[in-house]
Amino acid sequence: MPRKTEQFSIILRPPSKVYHFKLAGWSNYKSTQVFFDQHRERFQKHLNCKTKADAQEVVRMAITIQEESKRPMPLSSQVRLIDLLKDAYTWDRCPHVRRLRDEGKAITKRHVQDSRNIIKSHILCCKDFVNKPIAKMRRSDVLEFRSFMLDRVGPRTVNKALSIVKAVIREAIFQEVIDRDPTIGVSKVKLTEKKEPGVFTKEELLLMFPEKGIGPWKSITDHTVFLTAASTGMRRSEILALRWENVNLEKQFINVVEAFKDYRMIEIGKPKWERSRVVPIPKKLVTRLKDLRDQSPYAKDSDYVFCYKDGTHLGGTWWSKHFRSACIAIGVIKAKKKVKENEDPNPRNLTPHSFRHTLNTLLLSNGYDSGKIRATLGWTSEKIQDNYTHFSIDHLNGQSDMVESFFEKDKKNGTN
Structure with missing residues (x-):
């Protein structure tokens, strides 16, 4: 009898000590660990691909998936x-x-x-x-x-x-797999009204970032991290992924080319909307960044700008905790101990993202070109920018003076 052809072959690769496999018709071997990670939801338990038994289980699943891909699609009347x-x-x-x-x-x-x-x-x-x-x-x-x-x-x-x-x-x-949509006409449920993000006043920004010293912040790192947020409008995911190679202190700009893509801050990729951009940085921030680099043991181009003592990037919990601590110190958020029953400790809904809203609002109120603001903050449309604009009467005071100047010009020319 002719010998039955094996459906797969499996080998142990010495450097990684992980089993690799090749199915019939494949030209190259593939790591069982990589395959397991890609299809984790198909497995009932975690597998150690350095053991042959677990590696073989991965291969059996690969064969099952390969066979499933060859099965004809069910008729449209049977598709679930x-x-x-x-x-x-x-x-x-x-x-x-x-x-x-x-x-x-x-x-x-x-x-x-x-x-x-x-x-x-x-x-x-x-x-x-x-x-x-x-x-x-x-x-x-x-x-x-x-x-x-x-x-x-x-x-x-x-x-x-x-x-x-x-x-x-x-x-x-x-894709012409089915021919009807039973979800047509089914609307989303109504949400409770979303609280509008708060913005900081100029006076509050000065309390947070005084001309001398580090204000309510506990270290130069804390101060510089949030000064970066306040003066560039960069997102948290972009700031915490920032490396020295993308900071040009001489020409005073930051290349925003990387950002964390997941809430656990493990995966790094392009910024939101897959758009890289250049952000100008003011002299005050340039000075702080220079001081930080001079003091940091992690000053190589490939190092994170903002990091822990072991050189790893700062995390989301650190970000929230240090922001809240500074806000409590200047009195814009109440400490939990001082909050009365049913009282909101943060009625203005101030968050680190408020720095981004604040920068947009202040720039627009001072007549800065909205197209340039969108370019530096990484927005794709005016509609998105509108969500970040929060004019108060303080921001609009200059409008009445401008309107009055129109009539003054007419009076000088003798017209009404």
């Missing part, structure tokens, strides 16, 4: 939502994500991962809903799904889940 959700919002396999990437449209790995987490944690729990053929699904089923979700999670999560379902179904229609 769960069939569409199997690869939905996975970076390499989702038809919707892949199409957007091929067309050059903005979509981030963080958004894809967050959406995938909602699918696994919330949508797939509604078994009756996801297992029903879409051809037999009615609008009432979608409304029932929405109510089911509202009983378990908040309205924002419900709306995200509903948006994901809509996107997956519409992509399937676009």
Whole structure:
């Protein structure tokens, strides 16, 4: 009898001590660890790919996935939502994500991962809903799904889940896998009114960043981190990923080319909207950055500008904690100990992102070109910029003087 051809071969690569495998028809070996990380949601437990037994389990899953890809798609009348959700919002396999990437449209790995987490944690729990053929699904089923979700999670999560379902179904229609959309007419649930972000006054900025000393901050690092936020409008993800090689102190600008892409601050990629930009920096910040680099043991081009004593970048908890401490010191936020029952310790909703709102508002109120502001702050449209503009009567006082000057000019010319 002819010898049966093996479906795979597996070898141990000495440098990494991780097993690599090759399926029939493949030209190159692939790391079992990499494959496991890419398809983690298909496995019931964590696998150690340095052991042969676990590596073989990974290979068996690879064979299963390969066989699934060869199966014909079910007829449109039999397609269930769960069939569409199997690869939905996975970076390499989702038809919707892949199409957007091929067309050059903005979509981030963080958004894809967050959406995938909602699918696994919330949508797939509604078994009756996801297992029903879409051809037999009615609008009432979608409304029932929405109510089911509202009983378990908040309205924002419900709306995200509903948006994901809509996107997956519409992509399937676009790809001609199905021919009807039962979600048409189903709206998102109403959210409680979102609190408008607060902005700082000029006087408060002077208290935070006085001409001499470091004000309410505990160290030169703290002071310089938030002075960077206040005077450039850079996002937290951009500031904490900043390296010295992207800071030009001589010509006084920062190249914003990197940012953290996930809330755990592990993955680094391009800034939001995939847009790099150049941000001018004022002399005061230049001086502080020079002082910081002179004092820091991590001053190489590849080092983080703002880091802990071991050279690792600062984290999100550090960012929030030190901002709040400074705000309490200047009296714009109340300490928890001094807050009365049912009192809001931060009624103006001041956050580190308020520096970005403040800079935009002050620049616009002083007549700076809005197009240049959008370029330095990394916005793609005036609509986005409008969300960051918060004029008060103090910002608008100059308008009446300008209007009065129009009439003064007319009087000099003898006209009304």
